Amino acid sequence: MQxxxxxxxxxxxxWVRTSTGGSGAFAGGTHRPEPAATPLPTPPPxxxxxxxxxxxxxxxxxxxxxxLPPPPPTPxxxxxxxxxxxxxxxxxxxxxxxxxxFSWRELEGVDVQPVRWLLGVLLGAFTxxxxxxxxxxxxxxxxxxxxxxxxxxxLLAWGLRGTNRWRVHRPGRQTRYFxxxxxxxxxxxxxxxxxxxxxxxxxxxxxxxxxxxxQTAFIAPAAASTEGAGPxxxxxx
Numbered sequence: 001m002q003x004x005x006x007x008x009x010x011x012x013x014x015w016v017r018t019s020t021g022g023s024g025a026f027a028g029g030t031h032r033p034e035p036a037a038t039p040l041p042t043p044p045p046x047x048x049x050x051x052x053x054x055x056x057x058x059x060x061x062x063x064x065x066x067x068l069p070p071p072p073p074t075p076x077x078x079x080x081x082x083x084x085x086x087x088x089x090x091x092x093x094x095x096x097x098x099x100x101x102f103s104w105r106e107l108e109g110v111d112v113q114p115v116r117w118l119l120g121v122l123l124g125a126f127t128x129x130x131x132x133x134x135x136x137x138x139x140x141x142x143x144x145x146x147x148x149x150x151x152x153x154x155l156l157a158w159g160l161r162g163t164n165r166w167r168v169h170r171p172g173r174q175t176r177y178f179x180x181x182x183x184x185x186x187x188x189x190x191x192x193x194x195x196x197x198x199x200x201x202x203x204x205x206x207x208x209x210x211x212x213x214x215q216t217a218f219i220a221p222a223a224a225s226t227e228g229a230g231p232x233x234x235x236x237x
Contacts, residue, residue: 120159128152
């Protein structure tokens with residue numbers, strides 16, 4: 001077995017001052033200078049940035065509220081219009097058709113379409129042509145042929161005149177149909193005016209609803225901030 005090694009000893013290093021004298025290179029060795037016994041003063045810590053910022057003034061409000069939007073305009077007032085026979089009346093509140101009331105806000109639109117009575121047109125045409133051909137073939141005399149031709153022309157004119165089919169559209173409900181006789185131009189003008197009034201009332205309703213929604217959105221944060229602030233303890237008694 002090998003003999004155990006002797007314990008090691010740590011020798012601290014020494015600083016050696018060299019010179020050109022006759023004492024040699026390793027003469028006059030000196031120890032390493034020790035640190036000073038009195039430590040240097042520690043510099044004070046830097047102040048945080050947040051403390052150097054200016055504090056907000058209590059008189060200045062933290063939140064700036066935007067002004068409320070202007071109120072909606074006053075609803076338009078419509079004049080009263082009616083047809084020649086009085087079966088259709090356009091008032092400020094709604095549409096009255098055959099003594100039945102419809103509000104402007106419950107309507108989606110109206111349209112009118114001229115409709116020919118096909119049976120009257122066919123009967124008038126066949127009657128006119130039959131009596132005319134019989135008269136030309138000398139099967140009928142002048143008076144009966146004239147009466148037959150006149151009857152055929154009357155039936156033909158009645159069928160061509162026809163009627164005006166009104167359709168009243170209501171959202172979510174069944175469409176209503178009405179038949180009104182007379183020239184189609186007058187009914188179409190009334191239908192255009194009715195559609196304009198329907199659109200105007202819907203626009204006014206939507207504008208008023210948007211105004212109240214915006215007002216609620218503006219007032220709610222102000223009420224919440226007032227409740228969170230609590231009572232004023234500095235108020236005089």
